[in-house]
Amino acid sequence: MRLAVALSLMVWAAAAHGQSTAATQARAAAGALEEASRMLDEADGARDRVRALTQTIQAFETGLGAMRSGLRAAAINEAQLTKKLQSREEEVAQLLGVLQSMGDEPSPVMLLHPDGPTGNARAGMLLAELTPALNRRADTLRSDLENVQMLRGLQVDAAERLQAGLTQVQAARTELNQAMANRTDLPTRFTEDPVRTGILIASTETLDGFASGLSEIVTDETEPAPVSLEGQIGALSLPAQGLILRRAGEADAAGVKRPGIILATRPGAIVTTPTAATIRYTGPLLDFGNVVILEPQAQTLFVFAGLDVVYGKAGQVIAGGTPVGLMGGISQQTADQSGGLLSPLREGAGTDRSETLYIEVRQNNTPQNPAEWFRTDEDG
Template sequence: MIRAAALSLAIALAAPVAAQTAPDPASAARAAAQRLDEASRQLDRADSARNRVKALTETLRAFEDGLEAMRDGLRRAAIRERRLLAELQAREDEIARLLGVLQAMGQSPAPVLFLHPSGPTGTARSGMILADVAPALNARAEGLRAKLTEVRTLRALQETAADTLRQGLDGVQEARTALSQAVADRQPLPRRFTEDPVKTAILIASSETLEGFASGLSQIAQEESPGSLPDISHHKGALPMPVQGQLLRRAGEADAAGITRPGIVLATRPRALVTTPTAATIRYRGPLLEMGNVMILEPQSGTLFVLAGLDIVYGATGEVLPAGSPVGLMGGEEAETGAVITQSGEGAGNMRPETLYIEVRQDNQPVDPATWFAMQEG
């Protein structure tokens, strides 16, 4: 079912920009379609729960990218349609006069059309004027006809997008469910240490700030392997974001209440997949303070990636995750198909209502995440 939905989604993804000049959504759609096809083949070859986790993670990422491309295409189509309709409405009087002239010309016999009351000279002059005007009239008529055709095409596209969107949303939900099951079924990952639940509970109860909790994380570890973690400092500034989203606030920027934090805030779509940007050990996962569900990853000795605001978290404390592994899902509810179409048509609505807070700590001091992650505006 995932493959069938993927292929039907991929076929229609490039359509929203067929009548437009901007190629970006179509290119993104084609790339997502190729990734979906490859992910489907990985699923067929997967012979263990761990391999299925990897394949399903890629499938879910591809679905998210594909749906994002389709939403962008629908938004552009709706904006283009509104502009065309506004232009046609503004030229309504001109269109009416032009149609009237063309209709009159079409109904008059050719000999009568070219006669002029002043005689042969006037008839000759009127013929020359008409010869000059006719191509311009035909060009305007062709331009208006093309725009009306484009409006009809764009409207038909938006009306038929509902089925494609529904298949895509069903497919992404199926992939989420399958991923959660595969994570539950996989064999335990390698561990650097085991968690002491009593010490963890005491640390949570006694910590009033993230800094206080982070500084005490080493206290909850039992039988920690003495081996050092690999140095990933050469990846600074190039690590992928853990979730597909839009940069809402940079480090140190005040929120609506005037509060500043050392981390960044990403606006994400509901149920977006969160992954680890690099191989890392899970130092903590679960609720913390007033930050919702938190995932704290240790990619190298002395460095922590704090991801706060998740709804679902995967894995166990002490596990070593490969790069790109799923660590959780954002909260919220996916918008219904009709709501996506309506919001695309209106060009309004907050399509990224969830927020993920990302903080990076080195030697228990916060540093700007921009020094680690490849961040893009929008």
């Protein structure tokens, strides 16, 4: 009997811990979104508006991801607790019945026992031993019922904050588009020849062929400032927040193997350059969709493919952390803000990271393993 009571108390305690974790997670995410909102308000007056908006969008992406995770955890814990309470209705009813019979004014009949004073004493000792455990279980039950109500209220509040955050981050993306279009202060290494670029695209069928011909599409090239990735290789941040979907050399569903990695991102995710680089190409290419090719150092290229919006022009020199584009999928989601986008159970199921960014590293026009260049253990 005592063992059963102890085990029950452990189960209730574990459930309570899960609820506390979910609530803490959601509240921390709410704080992150409030900070991102403050950053958005301050971005208008920032000296470097592009950098301010970039940091704001990244803060929103982090906060929104945490909010979805906390919201999903709260929903799961609430569902588990509700199911547990429903499955133990009979036990709870018995517990309430026992507690009710142990009122503050016991009847004299309760003090009598068929075995006389000895039996009465033993029954009293047993009752004295079980009473604290029963009271603890009653207190835990009361607390869990309150937690169900708290978790439900938390989900409503979190969903509202998520909705507001999504609206604000979309506004930040729109402002970033305008800020990037107005930017004229970037140094330029060379000018792209659009005719030569068109000929190169039309005459090549592979990324290898296009990369090898990049030097042929430039005019008025100046000597670049010396740039080196020494000490950074292997420690570079991924260009976007996401999860590695496929590593270099792994076959996709069609059996195609590519030398780069595929990063699953959320819709509208911002893509930035991990380090200072020269833009060698931006635009559609082969079957890769919109592509950005960066040259962080001589004879080294970073290829980011699959973007919806790309920023910058070939020849511009950009600093590390500069946005080079946005992932797609956002228009479809904003069309139904109250639908699946706000469903907490989508988080972690893979459906929330519907966009894919292809990342390839080339040195002397030979593909390298991106895992040796970037911190691919990052979880965005």
